Amino acid sequence: MKYQVQENCLTIYLPREVDHHNAEEIRREADAVIDRNHIKYIIFDFEKTDFMDSSGIGVIMGRYKTICLIGGEVWAVHANARIKKILTLSGVTKIMQIYEEDAV
Amino acid sequence: MKNTNEMEIRFESRSANEGFARVAVASFLTQLNPTVEEVADVKTAVSEAVTNAIIHGYENEIHKVHIRCRIEDNVFTVEVCDKGKGIENVEEAMQPMFTTKPEQDRSGMGFAFMEAFMDSLEVESEPGKGTKVRMKKAIGKGREIWTTRSL
Ligand SMILES: Nc1ncnc2c1ncn2[C@@H]1O[C@H](COP(=O)(O)OP(=O)(O)O)[C@@H](O)[C@H]1O
Ligand SMILES: [Mg+2]
Secondary structure, eight states, rough: OOEEEEEEEEEEEEOHHHEEEHHHHHHHHHHHHHHHHTTTTTEETTTTTOOEEEHHHHHHHHHHHHHHHTTOOOESOOOOOHHHHHHHTTTTTGTEEEEOTOOO | OOOEEEHHHHHHHHHHHHHHHHHHHHHHHHHGGGHHHHHHHHHHHHHHHHIIIIISSSOOOOOOEEEEEETTTTTTEEEEEEOSSSSSSSHHHHHHHSOOOOGGGSOOOHHHHHHSSSSSSEEOOOOETTEEEEEESSSSSGGGGHHHHHO
16 A cells, blocks of 8 residues: 555555455555554545445545544545545545645 | 347456456447446446455355346346355345445445446345346447437
8 A cells, every 4th residue: 555644644545446355455554554653634545546436435434433533534635537426426525525626 | 130249257256356357347348339437337336246246245255256248239237146145135235334244344335336327236135045136237328319310
């Protein structure tokens, strides 16, 4: 898993395809990083991602459950139209903000 | 006469094959000249059904997953079958957010996605025998008028 930690903020650079196969590793490694660095904010970066199914939704919801206990937040950045559709349809946008970089 | 075609694949229930299954089905679908959106819809639905066979049907034991695709004119049908543990209550399983594996971070949105991205979804399941998921989608619905005119 590619990631970056800045203070209490973790950015996860998601792979091209976020399915059950890839989600396992992200889940495991993200939890270790969150635990070690007292992470409060998580940014899911979809820059490279063109496929995600409900396993990805499970990864986001699971990480949110961990950090919401300490008042944390989850964000999505660089999500293309398809990813936004998946996020919206799943209802995960109720707990996650989508950052619109091109908003004027 | 109807334009028909069929293909079948059988592969081991390893998570690495989820990507293979999506690509194999998508490439068979290509002959219907689908839009990018239609390909993405079918790939998502297939991914959900195959993942379910692997993690719920076989509970990560290695057995065979079977996919059958059929084309009849512009209607695409895909069936995903496993001979795994089956579903006790199909109606309950299909509810959005329902999952029997919350500890594995399942979202319970698999059937909801299959329903949203395909035109129809049928689930046949028997505890101890296995599960068959049949999905259909008409391809190129929005293009009909345009195609007729261009001929
Ligand atoms: N092929 C299958 N074999 C056995 N049980 C299944 C199968 N597919 C789905 N299920 C059951 O239906 C439930 C809901 O499936 P789904 O909507 O994909 O959510 P999730 O996979 O996130 O649990 C699963 O938790 C499981 O109990
Ligand atoms: Mg599922």
